Amino acid sequence: MKLYYSPGACSLAPHIVASEAGLDLDLVRVDLASKKTEGGDDFLKVNPNGYVPTLVTGAAEPVTEASVVVQYLADQKPEAGLMPKSGDxxxxxxxxxxxxxxxxxxxxxxxxxxxxxxxxxxxxxxxxxxxxxxxxxxxxxxxxxxxxxxxxxxxxxxxxxxxxxxxxxxxxxxxxxxxxxxxxxxxxxxxxxxxxxxxxx
Missing domain, CATH: 1.20.1050.10 (Glutathione S-transferase Yfyf (Class Pi); Chain A, domain 2)
Known part of the structure; x- marks a missing residue:
């Protein structure tokens, strides 16, 4: 999984969740002013809204919005206790x-x-x-x-x-x-x- 982030932005929340869960992420830093990644790529092609966090999982669409990304990551390792199971x-x-x-x-x-x-x-x-x-x-x-x-x-x-x-x-x-x-x-x-x-x- 690849997490597009900007230091200290709300993308830090899913970064922390992944760290707590022991999940490995490929981190890609984004300059929010220029909408360019640290490698010079156009971030708007990844997320047309131009903000972080954006999580690329291999599915057709990336996962966006901090409150959703943290849940998605927590659900990858339910034993970490970061999100209870559905229905609880x-x-x-x-x-x-x-x-x-x-x-x-x-x-x-x-x-x-x-x-x-x-x-x-x-x-x-x-x-x-x-x-x-x-x-x-x-x-x-x-x-x-x-x-x-x-x-x-x-x-x-x-x-x-x-x-x-x-x-x-x-x-x-x-x-x-x-x-x-x-x-x-x-x-x-x-x-x-x-x-x-x-x-x-």
Whole structure:
């Protein structure tokens, strides 16, 4: 399998999942500005939307969207416990978290990385992030990870997205459970391995 990624982007989440599951990936770095791979190929021919992650599996169509790619990879090694089996209520709880992270957190961070975003929009998004993280903070009081004591694909996605806080100067100090979560995930060997492979460690 081939994962198209950009260091520190949301593609880090599936990279972490693969690392946790012990899956071997061929990593292809993408310059998101030029839409070129590190080898100079046109990334738009792989993913017409031009964003990562994009996972090429050998099937006719690549797998895209971070929340879907992490599930696909987790399902390749069910014994790793990153996604419960289909039909298990616990799976839908994790899928619920993946949807929340994608729509309520990931998309709220995105405007901070666009130079044309008005300051008023950024301030509104900061307020929304604070509100949404209040919910995450409460949920993390129940254990080290989102659904308790087991690290899942949703935790990889949450950790990746909240890792952007420093880049946009979003202060996490009022969320002690979130800070604990960030430190706990950062200490996992598979996470450190993924960071090293992306040149981020």
């Amino acid at each position: 209520p616990a799976r839908y709880r994790i899928q619920q978290w993946l949807a929340f992270i994608s729509t309520e957190l990931h998309k709220t961070f995105s405007p901070f990385f666009k130079p044309t975003t008005p300051d008023a929009t950024k301030e509104a998004n900061r307020a929304l992030l604070s509100k949404r993280l209040g919910y995450v903070e409460t949920e993390l009081a129940n254990g080290p990870y989102l659904t308790g004591n087991t690290f899942t694909a949703a935790d990889a996605y949450l950790w990746t997205v909240l890792g952007w806080s420093k880049a946009v100067n979003f202060d996490l100090s009022s969320f002690p459970n979130v800070q604990r979560f960030m430190a706990t995930v950062a200490s996992r060997p598979a996470v450190r391995k993924a960071l090293q492979e992306e040149g981020l460690a």
